[in-house]
Amino acid sequence: MSTSVDGLHNVYQGPDDPTGLANTTVRIGDTWRRTQRYWTRWQGDADNSPSLLADFYTYWQGEPDNSPSVLVTLDSRIVDISVWDGLRWNAIDLIARNVLALGSITGELIAANTIRGNSIIAGSISTDRLAALSITTPLLAALAVTVDKLAANSVSTDKLTANSVTGAKIAALSIDASKIVAGSVTGDRLAANTITAREIKAGAVTADQLAANSVTSAAIKALSITADDLAANSVTVDKLDANSVNASKIVAGSVTADRLAANSVTSAKIAAGAVTADDLAANSVVAGKIAANAVSAAAIVANSVTVDKLAANSVNASKIVAASITGDRLAANTITAREIKSQSITSDNIMAGQFKGYVFTGAVFQSSTAANTGIKISSTALQMWDSSHNQTVYLDGEGKNNVLTGSFQTATTGDRIMISAQATATIIGSSTSLSGQSIVFKNNDFATSPSISGYFTNSDVGYAPEITLYSGYKAAHDPAAVFYLQSLPLSQGATGSGITSRALISANTDYSEPDSTKKSFATLDLKGIGRSGAYASLEAHAYSGNKSEVWVTASRNDGVSSVGICADAFTQRIYIGGKLGGLTNQQTFQADNWKIISGHMGAGSTFGPTTVALSPAKYGVYHAVANADVGWGSIFIHVLNTGSASQYKVIGYNAGGAFDGDIWVDAIAWLT
Known part of the structure; x- marks a missing residue:
């Protein structure tokens, strides 16, 4: 037995409970360092022989049987530490950093399979720590094995995978005939001019093997070429002897115009009535070829007399059919004011775009004389109507009552802003659809472009105003954010537990995923719930990460x-x-620190009870704990009479010797 540093308490060390020892009085605050009562060891095989009791054991400081051994006795091994509270022993947790000396944990103290990957310092495993054959393919990073990593003769056939040996891996002149597979050498593998007569087998060269024009007359035997040896169309003019072709050699009907010499066909060669239109080439009959009065009307094909066939001034008024001269028949600038009848030019006769640089005052320009139709421009407004005579545009000079209906966009393609008078949307994860108007910041590369939308109708409740600001996203399953304000009418059942109004800001990691449990998100959700109350939530949810x-x-x-x-x-x-603070008369915690005694407190004496006043709670009651704040271990302070809305009491006790000095109280109360 020993005493504590302050001399006020006893410290017991041993396997037996000090409260059961003779002539021993255990006081509050005493410590018991319980030691091992005994050890056991197997007499023979583990789990298969009697065990023996032992009051010590030894271990080697270094190599077994070749280093000093250390004796460990029962009283040197403390199993746990407890403190006596007057009724029982209370265990004190042993924290490693408080009880273990640096460097005191050696290999024999570590149980098998205790060291895991997260306990090993990065880069601390060196070659001498690896067991033989422990490095397998899945453990090697790509391209990690370089030449300097291989020992001589370490790569054998069983270490190579199929197709892994490329040309760069083969040394010069290392491939001989025995290494080449039969029939695997093709023409693109042979160098130019490497094949001589010695390498060609007799009769192996056929026509397919001869290059064009490679066989000359010197290589042909006399009279060895017969008709069967001549290719079609191979006998040309330069191959025929002079005057060797007579009539018997010409096929009937085979002499065409390009075979006749110029001026070789005379009247004597033409049979009567033999020349028809099909026999005349275009533009082949000129004046010099026609006999006088030889061409009658019956010989002229309909519509064959064109402008270039008429002599100058040969067509007079009697030759022109009434009203047959159209605009395209008149030469430019031939119609003057003299030819135009008074009041005969109407708006239908004026070509578009003819009035340039003119000023028109007091007129009405319109696309139709009908009311509420087309476009009308007057001195007061520009107006337009659709095909159903509904007005779609009204722009006045004052700018007070302008109307532009329909959809608009700032460009026809590319990045642009699109304003739509008819927009629809569906709430992800539900069947509810919305309709209204929208402004879309369009980008064709986005799966969904950023937008601002105002909705008027809701498929569930009818008319229900809502506005939404939407970030959009680049591709499916990309993150996105949304902010919307919503009001649902009380008349459509949004009472009691229903939501009447809502403001929601949400950012998530996968906007297009309908299942909210399968994506991470952060939301601020504010709800006005019918006529029954309100709800506010700030939430962060992680699906992964x-x-x-x-x-x-x-x-x-x-x-x-x-x-x-x-x-x-x-x-x-x-x-x-x-x-620590709180709301007036609603504080969750109320804490205090004050000096309760300044002076002398005798051994075994008490003080109090002392009342502690609280800021009164409007609802609930307070419970509290208190403790002595003093440099004397035997002084205790605790609470009593808790459960009030406005106060509790504290009382103190000196379990040790007399004390002179200040005693402070630390106390905290919580509302329940």
Whole structure:
């Protein structure tokens, strides 16, 4: 037995409970260091022989049977430490950093399979730590094995995969005939001029093997070429002897115009009535070829007399059919004012675009004389109507009552802004559809472009105003954010537990995924619930990854002041920073620290009870705990009479010797 540093308490060490020892009085605050009562060891095989009791054991400091051994006795091994509270022994947790000396954990103290990957410092495993054959293919990074990593003669056939040996891996002149597969050498593998007569087999050269024009007369035997040896069309003019072709050699009907010499066909060669239109070439009959009065009307084909066939001034008025002269028959600038009848030119006779640089005053320009039709421009407004005579445009000079209906966009292609008078949307994850108007910031590369939408109708409740700001997203399953404000009418059942109004800001990691449990998101959701109340939620949800936090903080620019609260789902903790405060008459916690005694407190004496007043709670009651704040271990303070909305009491006790000095109380109460 020994005493504590302050001399006020006993410290017992041994396997037996000190309260059962003779002539021993255990007091509150005494410590028991319980040691091992005995050890056991197997007499023979483990789990298969009797066990023996032992009061010590030994271990080697270094190599077994070749280093000093250390004796470990029962009283040197402390199993646990406990403190006596007057009724029982209370165990004190042993924390490694408080009880283990640096470098004191050696190999024999570590159980098998205890060391995991996250306990090993990066880069600390060197070659001498690896067991033989422990490096397998899945453990090698791509291209990690270089020449300097291979030992001589270490690569054998069983170490090579199919097709892994390329040309760059083969040494010069290392491939001989025995290494080449039969029939695998093709023409593109032979160098130019490497094949001589010695390499060609007799009779192996056929026509397919001869190049064009490679066989000359010197290579042909006399009279060895017969008709069967001549190719079609191979006998040309330069191959025929002079005057060797007579009439018997000409096929009937085979002499065409290009075979006749110029002026070789005379009247004597033409049979009567033998020349028809089909026999005359275009433009082949000229005046010099026609006999006088030889061409009659019956010989002229309809519509064959064209302008170039008429002599000058041969067509007079008697030859022109009435009203047959159209505009395209008149030469430019031939019609003057003299030829135009008075009042005969109407708007239908004026070509578009003819009035340039003119000023028109007091007129009405319109596309139709009918009311509420087409386009009308007057001195007061520009107006347009659709095909159903509904007005779509009204622009006046004052700019007070302008109307432009329909859809608009700033460009026909590419990035542009599109304003749509008719927009629809469907809420993801539900069948509810919305209709209204929208402004879309269009980009053709986006799966969904950013937009601002105002909706008037809801398929579930009818007329229901809503406005939505939407970030859009590049491709399916990309992140996106949305902000919308919504009001649902009470008349459509949004009462009681129904939602009457809502403001939602949401950012998520996969906007197009309809299942909200399969994506991460952060939302601020505010709801006015019918006539029954309201709801507000700030939530961060992680589907995967390692972060799901909600922070609420306040700070000021003094480099010091910052208070707040954080909820972290991955650490499963709530972090609070700042001094403890509360709402008046609704404080969750009320804490205090005050000096309760200044002076002498005798051994075994008590003080109190002392009343602690609280800021009264409007609802609920307070419970509390208290503790002595003093440099004397035997003074205790606790609470009594808790459960009030406005106060509790504390009482103290000196379990040790007399004390002179200040005694402070630390106390905290919480509302329940």
